[in-house]
Amino acid sequence: MRAPRxxxxxxxxxxxxxxxxxxxxxxxxxxxxGPAGHDGSLVLVGGALKDDNTEVYSEIIDRAGGAGARIGVxxxxxxxxxxxxxxxxxxxCSNSACNGAYYSALFKKHGAADAQWIPxxxxxxxxxxxxxxxxxxxxxxxxxxxxxxxxxxxxTLLRGPGQKDxxxxxxxxxxxxxxxxxxxxxxxxxxxSGPDMVSGGESxxxxxxxxxxxxxxDPTRLGYIRQGGFGxxxxxxxxxxxxVYGREGRAYRLAADTGHDRVYALDENTALVVDHPGSxxxxxxxxxxxxxxxxxxxxxxxxxxxxxxxxCGARYSYLTDHxxxxxxxxxxxxxTGKQRLTPEDAAPVSANTDVFHSAANPDGSAYSFRTTxxxxxxxxxxxxxxxxxxxSGPRFDVTFTKARTFAAWSGDGSTAETxxxxxxxxxxx
Numbered sequence: 001m002r003a004p005r006x007x008x009x010x011x012x013x014x015x016x017x018x019x020x021x022x023x024x025x026x027x028x029x030x031x032x033x034g035p036a037g038h039d040g041s042l043v044l045v046g047g048a049l050k051d052d053n054t055e056v057y058s059e060i061i062d063r064a065g066g067a068g069a070r071i072g073v074x075x076x077x078x079x080x081x082x083x084x085x086x087x088x089x090x091x092x093c094s095n096s097a098c099n100g101a102y103y104s105a106l107f108k109k110h111g112a113a114d115a116q117w118i119p120x121x122x123x124x125x126x127x128x129x130x131x132x133x134x135x136x137x138x139x140x141x142x143x144x145x146x147x148x149x150x151x152x153x154x155x156t157l158l159r160g161p162g163q164k165d166x167x168x169x170x171x172x173x174x175x176x177x178x179x180x181x182x183x184x185x186x187x188x189x190x191x192x193s194g195p196d197m198v199s200g201g202e203s204x205x206x207x208x209x210x211x212x213x214x215x216x217x218d219p220t221r222l223g224y225i226r227q228g229g230f231g232x233x234x235x236x237x238x239x240x241x242x243x244v245y246g247r248e249g250r251a252y253r254l255a256a257d258t259g260h261d262r263v264y265a266l267d268e269n270t271a272l273v274v275d276h277p278g279s280x281x282x283x284x285x286x287x288x289x290x291x292x293x294x295x296x297x298x299x300x301x302x303x304x305x306x307x308x309x310x311x312c313g314a315r316y317s318y319l320t321d322h323x324x325x326x327x328x329x330x331x332x333x334x335x336t337g338k339q340r341l342t343p344e345d346a347a348p349v350s351a352n353t354d355v356f357h358s359a360a361n362p363d364g365s366a367y368s369f370r371t372t373x374x375x376x377x378x379x380x381x382x383x384x385x386x387x388x389x390x391x392s393g394p395r396f397d398v399t400f401t402k403a404r405t406f407a408a409w410s411g412d413g414s415t416a417e418t419x420x421x422x423x424x425x426x427x428x429x
């Protein structure tokens with residue numbers, strides 16, 4: 001079979017319904033007291049996890065017990081077999097069952113003693129409260145949630161308007177609390193979110209129109225689920241596929257609209273490893289070829305005028321392979337071997353007229369926001385650079401500024417990799 005399909009390039013969801021708005025206040029999950037005191041860990045991938053990413057697969061397996069690891073694979077975010085027109089074709093199928101088999105085989109290939117599909121999906125919702133499936137979950141030492149549509153995880157593993165844990169999710173939550181690893185990619189990472197989990201949208205439309213609670217048919221509309229996902233990670237909002245799809249803008253807007261002061265913006269094929277999630281000792285490490293943006297809104301101020309929405313005082317850090325981050329102190333610890341970068345590039349920072357990689361621009365480039373940020377970090381001639389959205393009406397300018405406390409680190413002494421504390425403002429014109 002081919003690799004499982006994740007989210008489409010421009011939609012966080014592929015459903016055709018509009019979600020009835022959830023209750024206005026988040027409620028505790030019935031499966032326990034939430035993430036406080038977790039002894040387990042999370043491995044959250046920004047999507048498009050490659051089959052040969054040994055670093056990330058090995059991390060999950062090591063945390064699940066190494067050679068004795070038993071991985072439970074949950075792919076309920078995929079369409080079920082009944083909705084897959086290619087279900088009978090092992091080379092073309094992309095449904096929950098064949099995706100579960102695909103990931104199970106991959107984990108075994110990378111060294112797990114066993115990996116099994118946990119048979120919960122839209123065709124088997126009742127299995128989430130099956131004692132037999134709970135027993136299967138309890139025999140596992142780690143879990144992997146696949147990509148697709150994160151709302152399907154809510155439909156299959158949570159119950160009722162209060163989003164109470166099913167028996168299977170309660171069992172997974174208990175395993176996490178007692179040391180298991182819970183991993184996920186794309187929707188499987190997004191569902192780890194606490195309140196105000198993003199449910200779709202594009203950066204430009206989000207900046208222009210703002211966010212709203214719900215799950216919308218229009219894939220460009222910035223929506224969020226008030227009660228969130230499973231609540232495994234609550235120290236920040238989570239976004240995925242960030243650099244490839246230019247989601248930094250929507251992440252800043254959603255955080256500002258919902259009163260969050262931090263977003264972990266995950267890039268593809270790269271993991272954010274979280275030790276002691278939910279505790280005062282929560283520590284994060286980045287693994288992989290890309291990175292994780294930390295969007296900091298502690299000192300940000302958002303206003304709306306007839307001209308449009310403005311954000312001032314936000315900050316942006318970008319962590320790369322083996323960098324560490326202390327969630328409580330907000331402190332970045334660059335990886336051993338990286339050195340403080342001294343800017344030496346005298347050339348002007350290149351113009352950027354598509355800072356959020358618009359779907360409307362056939363010539364746009366992925367990782368556009370990061371590209372400008374790194375170019376400014378390397379510049380000896382500029383302390384400020386301005387990029388703009390491809391769309392107009394209004395057009396938004398994003399201004400990057402090297403504040404006094406800004407710093408960059410490099411592995412080769414000349415190329416900016418890790419960025420800490422770049423100041424960001426967004427304004428219409």
